[in-house]
Amino acid sequence: MIVLGIESSCDETGIAIYDTEKGLIANQLHTQMAxxxxxxxVVPELASRDHIRRLVPLTQAALQESGLQYSDLDAIAYTQGPGLGGALLAGSAYANALAFALDKPVxxxxHLEGHLLSPLLADEVPEFPFVALLVSGGHTQFMAVRDFGDYELLGETVDDAAGEAFDKTGKLIGLPYPAGAILSQYAKLGQPETFSFPRPMLHSPDLQMSFSGxxxxxxxAVEKTRAELNLSxxxxxxxxxxxxxxxxFQDAVVDVLVAKAKRALLQTGFRCLVVAGGVGANWKLREELANLTVQSTPKGQLERVQTYFPxxxxxxxNxxxxxxAGAMRLQHKVAQAQRAGAFDVKPRWSLREIVRENVQAA
Incomplete structure (x- = not known):
């Protein structure tokens, strides 16, 4: 089964082809960062227009990369949500038009299910069940993943997502866009404990998080430093x-995420952690979570956690x-492909709805 995937939820246009026998055989991506x-x-209107310009050339490049023709495709998968409404419409309209022309299902x-499953594309693949940390510019959530389509929300941020906090904080101290990624690089050069920032909700017994504070x-800290140095x-x-x-700042965010990851593992009893989303590329977070251990009882031995990153x-x-995700939903029969023609998108779409739909379909 060969599935073409289309991603256009925000500021990256992604086209890829996945073969259930050969794996990922083409992956084309254009970022609108510049x-x-x-x-x-991100300017939503500009993002939408740029998706429209990129979708066809990227599809042609993916087909050339894979050595396939349009007729070789078995289905078209696309991001229906969540994301920017106009950007999602660009991908949805293109996916349905392409499927209609080729007489293929869609x-x-x-979008979050895609991130959730992306570590399964790595060389070392986690086994079910596992705890997933989805950490990006728009979402920070802990999920219990028991199988394909079987997801339970354990906790999430009550305000800013971690990636959003990185970007806003970077911009606050004068870093150019994308501020979060640049902040992470400068953090490598910083001295620990020179400044001390709070760890919001670090000791709360639940898995909720907060980063806006x-x-x-x-x-x-910036205003105090400017006053001390007499800076304008x-x-x-x-x-x-x-x-x-x-x-x-980075140490504070990572400390919270690591503490909550341990709590999620203890709460579920799982000893496998999967990290996905843009902030999953952060060097400090990867370093801390790669060596994660949990202690199941106050005097119990430490247990090593198997941590996987895409x-x-x-x-x-991407x-x-x-x-x-499309190929796996078909292969594991947790969803049915549809006839082309439905152009609806879901800019606000809870992953909980996916679970309900799967239960109803079963």
Whole structure:
């Protein structure tokens, strides 16, 4: 079974082809990062228009990469949501038009399910069940994943997603777009514990998280530093001070995510953790979670956790995860392919709805 995957939920246009016998055989991606950098963030209308320009050339490139023809495709999978409405419509309209022209079925895919399953595209594949940490610019959630289509939300951020907090904090200290990725690089050069920021909800007994307060703590530290150094609001911070703030902020976010990951593993009894989403590429988070251990009882022995990450190129939005999710939903019969013609998108779409749909279909 050969599935073409289309991803257009935000500012990356992804086209990929997954073969259930050969694996991922083509993966084409265009990022709009340079275009949006001029505006300091994603402009939805520009994102939608750029998707329209890129979809056909990227599809042709994917077919050339795989050595296939349009007629070789068995189904078209596309991101139905969540995401930017206009961007999703660009992908949905293209997917349905292509499927109609080829007389192929279409599969609307939940964007987060794509991220959730993306580590299964790595060389070392996790086994079910596992705890999944979805951590990106739009979402930060812990999920119990028992099988394909069997997902349970354990906890999530009550305000900013971790990636959103990275971007907003980076912008706050004067870093250019995409500020979060640049902040992470500067954090490597920072001295730990020069600044100290709070760890919101670190000790709460649940798996909820909060990151918006960290921005306020950073703002307070920046304003205090400017006053101490007699800097104007337009003056840049000294490089080492900037690096130290980046390090302190990153350490605070990572400490919360690691503590909550341990709690999720203890709560479920699972000893396998899967990390997906753009923030999964963060060097500090990968370092901490790769060596994660849990202690199931106060005096019990430490148990090593098996931690899996998607390949770095698949941490951001991409067509590969959509093609794979579509193929797996068909192969495991947790969804039926549809006839082309439905152009509806779901900009706000809870992953809980996927579970309900699967139960009803069963």
């Amino acid at each position: 275009m949006h950098a001029e505006y300091g963030g 599969l609307p895919i939940h 960290l921005k306020t703590a950073v703002l307070t 609001p337009t003056d840049t911070l000294p490089e080492q001070t900037r690096n130290d703030i980046c390090r302190a 390949p770095l190129p698949l941490c951001t939005d 067509g590969a995860m959509i093609a794979f």
